Amino acid sequence: MKSKLLLALIATATVTTAHAxxxxxxxIKWRQSAYATMGWSMSRIKANIDGTYNKxxxxxxxxxxxxIANSGMGALYVPGSDKGKGWVDTRVQPALFTDGxxxxxxxxxxxxxxxxxxxxxxTGNAGAVKDAxxxxxxxxxxxxxxYRTKQ
Amino acid sequence: MxxxxxxxxxxxxxxxxxxxxxxxVVGLVVSGKVGGNLIDWHGKIGLLVLGLVVFRLVWxxxxxxxxxxxxxxxxxxxxxTYLKGGWQAPGHNPLGAFSVxxxxxxxxxxxxxxxxxxxxxxxxxxxxxLVGRDLSNLATGWHHLSVNVLIALVVLHLAAIMFYAHVKxxxxxxxxxxxxxxxDQGESARGxxxxxxxxxxxxxxxxxxxASGVWLPEPPPPPAAVETxxx
Numbered sequence: 105m106k107s108k109l110l111l112a113l114i115a116t117a118t119v120t121t122a123h124a125x126x127x128x129x130x131x132i133k134w135r136q137s138a139y140a141t142m143g144w145s146m147s148r149i150k151a152n153i154d155g156t157y158n159k160x161x162x163x164x165x166x167x168x169x170x171x172i173a174n175s176g177m178g179a180l181y182v183p184g185s186d187k188g189k190g191w192v193d194t195r196v197q198p199a200l201f202t203d204g205x206x207x208x209x210x211x212x213x214x215x216x217x218x219x220x221x222x223x224x225x226x227t228g229n230a231g232a233v234k235d236a237x238x239x240x241x242x243x244x245x246x247x248x249x250x251y252r253t254k255q
Numbered sequence: 256m257x258x259x260x261x262x263x264x265x266x267x268x269x270x271x272x273x274x275x276x277x278x279x280v281v282g283l284v285v286s287g288k289v290g291g292n293l294i295d296w297h298g299k300i301g302l303l304v305l306g307l308v309v310f311r312l313v314w315x316x317x318x319x320x321x322x323x324x325x326x327x328x329x330x331x332x333x334x335x336t337y338l339k340g341g342w343q344a345p346g347h348n349p350l351g352a353f354s355v356x357x358x359x360x361x362x363x364x365x366x367x368x369x370x371x372x373x374x375x376x377x378x379x380x381x382x383x384x385l386v387g388r389d390l391s392n393l394a395t396g397w398h399h400l401s402v403n404v405l406i407a408l409v410v411l412h413l414a415a416i417m418f419y420a421h422v423k424x425x426x427x428x429x430x431x432x433x434x435x436x437x438x439d440q441g442e443s444a445r446g447x448x449x450x451x452x453x454x455x456x457x458x459x460x461x462x463x464x465x466a467s468g469v470w471l472p473e474p475p476p477p478p479a480a481v482e483t484x485x486x
Contacts (some may be wrong), residue, residue: 143375143376143377146376146377147377149377150377150378234292235292237292237377238291238292238293239291241290241291241292241294241374241376241377242289242290242291244375244376245290245291245374245376248374248375248376254395254396254399254400255392255393255395255396
């Protein structure tokens with residue numbers, strides 16, 4: 105009986121842990137880290153477009169962006185994370201949490217553009233990468249314009 | 256009723272400045288709003304506009320009569336005459352002068368903030384390295400906000416031209432294209448010769464060079480012996 109109770113307790117604890125709500129501070133930190141990492145990758149691709157093109161370098165960077173884009177970052181926009189501090193104060197606008205369909209459209213466009221960039225990066229075609237890079241940057245901008253506080 | 260006479264109001268450099276600025280500012284607003292790869296063009300056109308504006312500032316001192324800032328600076332006496340409806344002189348009237356200074360002021364603000372701005376994607380202004388991230392973010396915020404002031408001033412400018420054309424029956428566009436205007440009184444613009452033009456062009460080009468940041472020291476290449484890890 106005692107051991108059954110203990111088992112039940114452990115099971116409950118495990119389940120609770122697995123479903124634990126992401127802490128707001130962590131969510132914001134992870135968001136900021138992900139965007140910073142994508143920023144690194146974007147700069148890296150741009151340096152290749154503007155300077156000497158290194159196919160492998162671009163593939164690495166494009167794959168990073170694609171992976172983050174498809175990681176389900178929406179899970180980090182937990183309730184209450186419209187304000188608060190991760191590494192720095194979040195610049196997200198509250199509207200992002202209420203404009204469901206519009207934000208979803210931007211996120212979808214962003215995913216598609218990231219997938220496309222990774223696809224053309226694999227071919228090593230610098231011209232196609234430049235186009236895909238520009239389109240991806242456009243999807244970043246559409247969210248920055250509408251859902252990020254200007255400093 | 257005096258017979259009308261034809262005088263030179265806007266010299267050729269002023270007119271070229273004006274129309275190049277029109278094209279360039281449209282290009283800037285479009286490339287800035289669309290983003291993507293056009294942001295590179297935004298930076299290049301921005302440098303062109305910097306050259307144009309610096310040229311105009313110098314031309315406002317050494318240019319011909321009606322291009323000079325001191326000729327149309329809106330002094331209280333001029334404003335008083337204008338408000339009483341007694342304004343007759345060719346060139347910018349006091350209200351137009353405010354428009355000129357406001358447009359130039361906002362453009363200069365956009366140029367200065369744009370030079371150090373970043374788009375948080377993969378573009379930075381040519382002098383970004385001089386200020387660092389925090390100040391750049393601040394400048395970027397201002398750059399985004401004050402473009403609305405610029406657009407509002409341009410709309411006002413166009414509305415004023417429409418008002419003059421339809422209500423006051425005075426076509427302001429033709430003189431800005433052809434240079435001359437039929438007037439009752441006033442003299443043709445004088446000054447702004449070849450030497451003044453060369454001086455203004457040289458200063459404008461020097462400003463573009465300074466703003467382009469090509470003189471900034473390149474980050475030193477990493478020594479060959481020190482390599483980053485292969486992973």
